[in-house]
Amino acid sequence: MDIQFFGSAKMVTGSNFLITTDKSKILVDCGMFQGSNEIEKMNFLDFPFDPKEINFLILTHSHIDHSGRIPKLVKDGFRGRIISTKATRDLCEIMLKDSANIQESDARWENKKRIRAGLPEVEPLYTTADAEASLKYFEPYYYNQDINIGDDISIRFKDAGHILGSSILELWVKEGVSNTKIVFSGDLGMPGRPIINNPEFIEDADYVIMESTYGDTIHEPFEESTKELIEIINRTALRGGTVLIPSFAIGRTQELIHELNKYYEYNDVEEYMKIPIYVDSPLGVSATEVFVKNSYDFNKETREMILKGDNPFTFSNLRYIKSQEESILLNKANYPKVIISSSGMATAGRIRHHLKHNLWNPLNSLIFIGYQAEGSLGRILLNGAKKVKLLGEEINVALEIYDLEGFSAHADQKMLIKWLSRFSKKPKKVFLVHGEEESSKALSDIIENELNIETIIPSIGDKINIEKDYVEMWKSTNMSSLKLKEDIENELGNVYNKFDALFNRTDDIYDDKVLEKNYHSLKNKLIEIQGQLMDLNILISK
Ligand SMILES: [Zn+2]
Structure with a gap:
């Protein structure tokens, strides 16, 4: 399996990674480059892969430096599935249309000058129609649902506590007899923020691709x-x-x-x-x-x-x-x-x-x-x-x-180190992305010296072959059937309590005869119902 870094490598914006397995091509994020004119010109280049060949795009969150080139990807031939949390999808709907608007008016402004100078007109990076067309490829999920996206790939979104819907991505890839777990931190938030939850900690991973925006800074509380x-x-x-x-x-x-x-x-x-x-x-x-x-x-x-x-x-x-x-x-x-x-x-x-x-x-x-x-x-x-x-x-x-x-919505140096040190099993390697070079370097020094984990700060275009090591997939280890039953019973208990408060019902909804093979679909359904219960609550609140 290869991973290639096509954006947010030794810089903060343009997040875009390609994983190639023996069966699939998976993109993680498809963000816009932002900053100086030189950097923003990179948005207009052809993708360094064929968008038609991409099977899945997994999106960590809606910020434009992670999602902003999705309409271009679709315009250039992508017809796969875009997998994200529900909130990320909903935010992308307004953000991508807004971004298209900006692209269209930038092109209009540029063309006014070009016409006066007798130069050929330029096209916008993408249009509102392109943005709208890309929305139909989205498949929304809730945090913690176990998602199979093919025989060889399973994923799960964990809350990154950065903005609404932002996620840490856990990705399991099966190749032959070996399974590899890769974790993308996405953009990590600070704990104790309003509205959203604290970033979640992750149990284990073989490889971690981690952000380092504030790898050299400590925030005021x-x-x-x-x-x-x-x-x-x-x-x-x-x-x-x-x-x-x-x-x-x-x-x-x-x-x-x-x-x-x-x-x-x-x-x-x-x-x-x-x-x-x-x-x-x-x-x-x-x-x-x-x-x-x-x-x-x-x-x-x-x-x-x-x-x-x-x-x-x-x-x-x-x-x-x-x-x-x-x-x-x-x-x-x-x-x-x-x-x-x-x-x-x-x-x-x-x-x-x-x-x-x-x-x-x-x-x-x-x-x-x-x-x-x-x-x-x-x-x-x-x-x-x-x-x-x-x-x-x-x-x-x-x-x-x-x-x-x-x-600030980004984890500072202290929080980044804390997040990484909470893996109960040390990752084999950490790739530091989404940071200016000095910032990634400062973080890398601490990770290598204090946590004893090898780090790599990739450059744009780097292709790295990830060795194949055997790690159990969530199906067999992370979620032992006992733990799973316990989780589901807890979830059922929560849902039951909410219904109980609303309708004062006392029926026993536990069913010991629920078959083990149904646990995953039952768990996913329960997460959806909880989401819908919350929607109901907001509808009746002032
Ligand atoms: Zn972000």
């Missing part, structure tokens, strides 16, 4: 950043100013709303301090709707909120804004308020208009809650620029600027 956020909002409100928060539409925006919901609804906040909070981002609004539909994947705290009848994405002083007219009105309103708007690095979107109308006013505050790439307007402001050119005007920068790093 999330609670510190949340406390500071509330303090800045209140301080700015009391002096009559507006708070601007550039925010990634998916994930970060919902976490912010969740934290603000907690503050305004679970504390004795004086009425006059409940200033209007506006979410001004069409994609952010649609993404919040997708979140609501996938509440089964939320953490215990957030699910309990919902079960008590509190929707964490609504509170009395929160308003969602979709139309452009309303967005424009916000800048005429002269009262204290918070505007959460995208894009997160202020490189595009409505936030740029809000910045233009607010940067000059020393009463206002600007809060960054995510990574600001080199060259972005966000980074320029963070670096202390006194004037910026924005939408054709030169604007004075006089407001207060804050950077709250505790909101």
